[in-house]
Structure formats: structure tokens, C-alpha cells
């Protein structure tokens with residue numbers, strides 16, 4: 649049996665003296681998609697940011713490939729892709745420029761590959777239009793094009809279905825399953841009724857529970 653990519657042990661997080669979660673333990677195995685769910689304000693984004701290393705207001709333990717994440721910070725950051733709930737797109741830059749910026753510090757990707765990724769998210773013909781002239785869903789698609797050129801095994805995705813139409817939702821669902829089938833792992837927060845075969849769940853809020 650393969651070892652977990654990421655393990656959370658007794659995570660606890662408080663915000664403004666309000667306990668969001670405690671005794672939260674789960675393992676993220678290769679080949680899995682896990683949905684983090686729960687009502688508004690229960691800590692889904694906070695948990696995802698803690699897992700991504702973007703929030704340090706927590707206690708407990710996080711293990712990356714069986715060892716403390718802090719010991720392998722570089723390897724963790726290189727192998728993890730985080731997309732936040734805001735698309736993070738610069739309005740004055742074009743989709744090509746934004747996608748290039750999203751790849752910065754990772755690896756060099758040719759313009760052909762970037763164009764193909766944008767076309768893959770339905771943005772053919774919009775490659776060189778300033779993003780401020782695109783719709784909310786199109787701007788989200790610029791960020792989602794990042795998934796089409798991602799080689800990171802662990803994806804942490806916050807509300808990636810927001811503003812996306814039905815065909816786009818289906819395409820993203822397929823991408824998540826594909827990443828899992830390739831031996832990666834995906835954690836995704838969403839209010840969209842995501843139902844994938846074999847999907848794991850982390851439920852926050854009053855009915856805190858884990859099926860991982």
C-alpha cells in the first residue's frame with residue numbers, strides 16, 4: 649500500500665477566539681479526490697490555506713510523504729499547486745501573460761503549450777486580450793488553464809467551480825479525476841454538489857467528520 653502524500657494530525661485552528669476545528673486528523677492518499685465541505689464560515693478556506701502553508705495560525709502536525717512538512721518545505725512547495733478562491737488574475741495582463749506569471753518560478757513552458765492550455769479552457773481567441781475585458785467566468789478559466797499544465801502531484805483548490813458554466817464544471821471534474829488516476833491527489837472546497845466515484849470527504853462545522 650502506498651503512503652499518504654499529506655497527513656494532518658490533530659489540527660486545531662481558532663480565529664478571533666472562535667474555534668474552527670480541533671482534533672482534525674486525516675490522510676491524503678495518492679489517487680484520491682477529497683472534498684472539503686461545510687457551511688459558510690466553518691473554515692474550509694482556512695484549512696486549505698493551512699495545508700498549503702499560507703496560514704500559520706494553527707497547531708498540530710502536518711506530514712509530507714511521512715515526515716514533518718517543515719523538514720521538506722522546498723519539496724512540498726514544488727510538488728503542490730494551490731489555487732485560491734479568487735482567480736488571482738491581474739486585470740491589466742492578458743491571459744497569456746497571466747498564465748506565464750502563474751508558472752513563474754516553476755518551469756519554463758513554451759508559448760505554444762500556454763496557448764493550448766488556454767484553448768483547452770475555452771479561451772482560444774482571447775489569449776492577448778487584457779483580462780479586465782473578460783467575464784468573471786473567463787477570468788476564472790485563465791487560472792484554471794494552470795491545471796492543464798500542472799505537473800504537481802498535490803492540488804489544493806478553493807472554490808474552483810465558481811462562475812463556471814455546466815460544460816466547464818464537467819471539464820474540471822474530469823481534470824480532478826485524471827490527476828487522481830495519474831497517482832496525484834486533489835483536495836477541493838466547493839459549494840457545488842460535487843459527486844465523483846470514490847470521492848473522500850472532510851466535513852467541517854457542527855457535524856465535523858472525515859472519510860479519508
Ligand SMILES: Nc1ncnc2c1ncn2[C@@H]1O[C@H](COP(=O)(O)OP(=O)(O)OP(=O)(O)O)[C@@H](O)[C@H]1O
Nearest residue numbers: 663664668686687688689690691692693694695837
Ligand atoms: N483574515 C482573517 N482574520 C480573522 N478571521 C478570519 C479571517 N479570514 C477568515 N476568518 C474567519 O474564519 C472563519 C472561517 O473562514 P473561512 O473563509 O475559512 O470559511 P469557509 O468555510 O471557507 O467559508 P465560505 O464557505 O463562506 O467560503 C470565518 O468565521 C471568518 O470570519
